[in-house]
Amino acid sequence: xxxxxxxxxxxxxxxxxxxxxxxxxxxxxxxxxxxxxxxxxxxxxxxxxxxxxxxxxxxxxxxxxxxxxxxxxxxxxxxxxxxxxxxxxxxxxxxxxxxxxxxxxxxxxxxxxxxxxxxxxxxxxxxxxxxxxxxxxxxxxxxxxxxxxxxxxxxxxxxxxxxxxxxxxxxxxxxxxxxxxxxxxxxxxxxxxxxxxxxxxxxxxxxxxxxxxxxxxxxxxxxxxxxxxxxxxxxxxxxxxxxxxxxxxxxxxxxxxxxxxxxxxxxxxxxxxxxxxxxxxxxxxxxxxxxxxxxxxxxxxxxxxxxxxxxxxxxxxxxxxxxxxxxxxxxxxxxxxxxxxxxxxxxxxxxxxxxxxxxxxxxxxxxxxxxxxxxxxxxxxxxxxxxxxxxxxxxxxxxxxxxxxxxxxxxxxxxxxxxxxxxxxxxxxxxxxxxxxxxxxxxxxxxxxxxxxxxxxxxxxxxxxxxxxxxxxxxxxxxxxxxxxxxxxxxxxxxxxxxxxxxxxxxxxxxxxxxxxxxxxxxxxxxxxxxxxxxxxxxxxxxxxxxxxxxxxxxxxxxxxxxxxxxxxxxxxxxxxxxxxxxxxxxxx
Numbered sequence: 001x002x003x004x005x006x007x008x009x010x011x012x013x014x015x016x017x018x019x020x021x022x023x024x025x026x027x028x029x030x031x032x033x034x035x036x037x038x039x040x041x042x043x044x045x046x047x048x049x050x051x052x053x054x055x056x057x058x059x060x061x062x063x064x065x066x067x068x069x070x071x072x073x074x075x076x077x078x079x080x081x082x083x084x085x086x087x088x089x090x091x092x093x094x095x096x097x098x099x100x101x102x103x104x105x106x107x108x109x110x111x112x113x114x115x116x117x118x119x120x121x122x123x124x125x126x127x128x129x130x131x132x133x134x135x136x137x138x139x140x141x142x143x144x145x146x147x148x149x150x151x152x153x154x155x156x157x158x159x160x161x162x163x164x165x166x167x168x169x170x171x172x173x174x175x176x177x178x179x180x181x182x183x184x185x186x187x188x189x190x191x192x193x194x195x196x197x198x199x200x201x202x203x204x205x206x207x208x209x210x211x212x213x214x215x216x217x218x219x220x221x222x223x224x225x226x227x228x229x230x231x232x233x234x235x236x237x238x239x240x241x242x243x244x245x246x247x248x249x250x251x252x253x254x255x256x257x258x259x260x261x262x263x264x265x266x267x268x269x270x271x272x273x274x275x276x277x278x279x280x281x282x283x284x285x286x287x288x289x290x291x292x293x294x295x296x297x298x299x300x301x302x303x304x305x306x307x308x309x310x311x312x313x314x315x316x317x318x319x320x321x322x323x324x325x326x327x328x329x330x331x332x333x334x335x336x337x338x339x340x341x342x343x344x345x346x347x348x349x350x351x352x353x354x355x356x357x358x359x360x361x362x363x364x365x366x367x368x369x370x371x372x373x374x375x376x377x378x379x380x381x382x383x384x385x386x387x388x389x390x391x392x393x394x395x396x397x398x399x400x401x402x403x404x405x406x407x408x409x410x411x412x413x414x415x416x417x418x419x420x421x422x423x424x425x426x427x428x429x430x431x432x433x434x435x436x437x438x439x440x441x442x443x444x445x446x447x448x449x450x451x452x453x454x455x456x457x458x459x460x461x462x463x464x465x466x467x468x469x470x471x472x473x474x475x476x477x478x479x480x481x482x483x484x485x486x487x488x489x490x491x492x493x494x495x496x497x498x499x500x501x502x503x504x505x506x507x508x509x510x511x512x513x514x515x516x517x518x519x520x521x522x523x524x525x526x527x528x529x530x531x532x533x534x535x536x537x538x539x540x541x542x543x544x545x546x547x548x549x550x551x552x553x554x555x556x557x558x559x560x561x562x563x564x565x566x567x568x569x570x571x572x573x574x575x576x577x578x579x580x581x582x583x584x585x586x587x588x589x
Contacts, residue, residue, distance in 0.1 A: 018099035039098035071511035124208030132240035133162035149184035177245035183252030258323035268312035272440035296357035363429035417443035
């Protein structure tokens with residue numbers, strides 16, 4: 001609305017953009033869901049060309065870009081502008097026409113877009129209250145550009161006035177920011193796609209003077225499951241158009257991947273059994289020989305260098321603390337981090353509960369020499385212990401847990417062994433002192449299957465509690481898995497057909513603001529046939545100031561889940577194959 005074009009009798013009552021709500025691409029034209037109703041964005045309420053323009057917001061022509069970015073939202077708010085106060089009857093009348101009057105706006109989609117127009121940048125309100133459009137230009141670009149991890153990063157921008165009508169066009173002012181080291185060149189923490197990381201516009205402060213840039217591994221191969229490996233912060237200071245642009249490291253690769261630590265104690269050693277004997281000497285016989293008799297009374301485990309039985313306790317713990325998964329601005333322009341803590345622990349204890357030995361060995365001779373011992377010994381031992389592997393995942397928002405999962409695999413290592421020992425080369429006896437040297441013994445092989453118990457719970461809900469059954473488990477290695485790019489963790493154990501053998505917990509990015517979590521339980525047959533999993537459900541999604549729990553108890557395809565977050569009203573709309581009336585894509589505008 002340009003004042004020089006007014007008629008002398010014109011009176012401007014109110015001027016602004018009133019299309020606000022959930023933009024849905026159910027058909028052509030798109031639909032606006034607002035005030036509890038759906039409004040097709042075309043005649044008779046809206047111009048015929050509006051549908052075409054709003055389809056651009058949904059990114060239907062942005063081929064090759066991350067599909068989830070169409071759901072991105074950023075709050076745009078001029079400091080000091082108060083909410084609009086309208087009479088209730090006027091609010092109702094406007095709502096009936098699909099109109100909403102508000103004192104803020106949203107930048108939506110990949111553009112991002114404002115009022116249906118793709119900006120290719122963002123709006124910045126400087127400290128004096130002036131509005132400017134800031135766009136990245138050249139290569140590398142803040143929007144999906146690749147940055148080398150071993151070189152300085154320079155980003156260029158154009159700044160021009162924004163939102164001023166009836167003024168002559170102004171040539172843009174070019175500015176740039178350089179960062180000598182983006183803190184990604186860590187040889188011990190390379191995560192694929194090197195030597196580049198891909199930049200994505202993660203979050204914009206409501207005044208536009210700060211922008212969070214996510215750095216993603218694997219270049220063009222980034223998926224919704226891949227987490228950033230670092231963040232940069234772009235800060236604009238001073239007044240436009242000659243802002244000072246400063247680029248700093250918000251989270252280095254080391255910080256983004258979390259603090260990693262291990263602790264281990266190993267008190268295990270191989271053992272075999274020594275027979276405890278009560279000895280007695282009789283004689284001499286007529287020929288002058290003495291008789292040495294040994295009655296077996298028990299078994300004693302003794303360390304050995306070779307084979308035998310592993311006894312003792314060994315434990316290993318691997319932790320990842322504060323793995324940064326997401327960093328966004330809330331409605332007060334405070335940075336909200338989403339982090340993951342992951343703990344993997346294995347503790348194995350092997351013991352001998354009870355043991356016994358019976359039988360007698362004898363030897364005859366003099367102090368000058370004894371005959372080889374002869375006799376039969378019966379040996380038996382009962383083994384005990386457990387092997388417990390536990391995995392715990394806790395997701396936190398600004399240090400407060402928002403989701404958690406854990407599972408425990410417990411093996412009962414109780415077993416019994418029996419053996420019979422007769423003379424073997426190396427058995428000796430002496431008269432002074434009166435003793436037998438019989439060496440060490442085993443008590444036969446231990447079983448290859450063990451009673452196993454599996455417990456899996458997510459958010460306090462038990463998804464699987466498999467009571468002890470005899471299985472051949474995949475005993476966890478002492479070297480734990482290394483989590484870097486993703487929160488996608490599973491546990492497997494072999495089982496008979498028809499029994500559970502895999503659980504999985506994973507998280508993925510649904511938009512710049514929204515992360516979602518799913519849990520799955522699979523049967524053994526699902527690995528070899530297309531049989532569906534027993535459970536595979538998206539149970540929770542969350543943003544900086546919102547939390548959504550799936551009301552549908554049934555399974556849903558995690559790859560078909562989409563969500564968009566309203567950063568001012570804190571509405572979180574999630575499509576999880578539970579609302580057939582909503583098609584993808586959609587986004588708050």
